[in-house]
Amino acid sequence: MSDEQAAERFNQARAAQAMAVLEDYAEMIGDLIEEMGEARITDIAGRMGVTHPTATKAVARLKRAGLVISRPYRGVFLTEEGAALATRVRARHRTVVDLLVAVGVPPETAELDAEGIEHHVSDTTLEAFEAFMAKAPTADRG
Amino acid sequence: MSDEQAAERFNQARAAQAMAVLEDYAEMIGDLIEEMGEARITDIAGRMGVTHPTATKAVARLKRAGLVISRPYRGVFLTEEGAALATRVRARHRTVVDLLVAVGVPPETAELDAEGIEHHVSDTTLEAFEAFMAKAPTADRG
DNA sequence: ACATAAGTGTAGCCAGTGCTTTATTTGAGC
DNA sequence: GCTCAAATAAAGCACTGGCTACACTTATGT
The missing domain is CATH 1.10.10.10 (Winged helix-like DNA-binding domain superfamily/Winged helix DNA-binding domain)
Incomplete structure (x- = not known):
């Protein structure tokens, strides 16, 4: 690089x-x-x-x-802009937490880490997260 | 909460x-x-x-x-402490990028987002990432 | 030795984000 | 309508982390 x-x-x-x-x-x-x-x-x-x-x-x-x-x-x-941002942020936060849990992160840890992670998740990555969970909702755990 | x-x-x-x-x-x-x-x-x-x-x-x-x-x-x-930190950070960076790719994020995007995400990934989450990839190295993509 | 260029350091400025301390405004109770 | 507590604002301090401008050191070439 x-x-x-x-x-x-x-x-x-x-x-x-x-x-x-x-x-x-x-x-x-x-x-x-x-x-x-x-x-x-x-x-x-x-x-x-x-x-x-x-x-x-x-x-x-x-x-x-x-x-x-x-x-x-x-x-x-x-x-209006602020409300839209808040909604978007909240949705992204949920997606990040869900993704983390889907790959096996304990829910409490997922919630904690998501607070910092979410701000660095691009739209592209967010879409990938959603696609991944749509494909494997429970990540086939266990 | x-x-x-x-x-x-x-x-x-x-x-x-x-x-x-x-x-x-x-x-x-x-x-x-x-x-x-x-x-x-x-x-x-x-x-x-x-x-x-x-x-x-x-x-x-x-x-x-x-x-x-x-x-x-x-x-x-x-x-010594700095070198240890650098090594640890580098390993974590790789794991985060790999995890992102494993769940379907394009490699370039993964690299970009990982730069911000990695700092918020706790040890617990990092372990979960590694366990996930050990279980599904390619995330069954495609 | 000296001039010059590149690298490094220092000073000073600005904005962000935290803090404490000190007004000020508001609102409730008398 | 006055008093007082709570909420808010304002002002000043500290640190981070950018910047530009300028000074100094190092290395190089003549």
Whole structure:
């Protein structure tokens, strides 16, 4: 592999990582709205395991990215784009967990690892995962 | 899932990400030493797709982590710990790529996605991958 | 020895993502 | 309507990890 290709690979991985945080927040805000009708900064912070100021900053970035809207001292809400992203992320998360379980990873571990893995799964890979599971739903385990 | 569990998941993913950069650099420095006898800052930078100052900073962090040693204007070398990490990372990378290919991901895509995925694959999951491939080396494709 | 090019280091800037500390706003209870 | 607790915001710190610009070292060629 040439250095240029290697560099491209790393740059792509870095870009994916940058997106990952936004994806996590969008997904979680979607969850919170579904569960509690609205997403408050405090709830977001609690669930992400960070302090409120950190959550506030993250929301600011999400607003900048056009994924959410919010008004001071009011809840945070997903834009159409944000909601679409949240849905997509959630579906991908499920697929990754299912794939891991299908190849024999214990469910709890699959859930844990998927949190990091999912952000690096390309559309191509996701399709392959789905195709694989359609073909061998239980991976013929045992 | 409780908020605490969710937070723990995210914190774990964040910790994995912090380690990922060190792993990438250690692996690549190992590659360079193997290929060219030594790892120069410029080579590291070129292959990572970053500028030399960035590579220099990364090497400084690696030194702080005890993974490499270096003297000004001389090459960078892995410590025993760094070499062990590089070996481990390289093996894991291969396993992840192979697993992806085994479930039907195109090889080039597998290589690309593995770069990001590998850092989030726990030992448990890695073992499951190996067991899966031992059982179905070609995943019965086609 | 000296000039020059390549490699390396350093300084300073920016953005992201965490933190703590300190206002401010909101909303509930009196 | 005032007070107070909770929620939110704002500001400042630290570290990572990019960058550019500039200084310095090394190696090479004359």
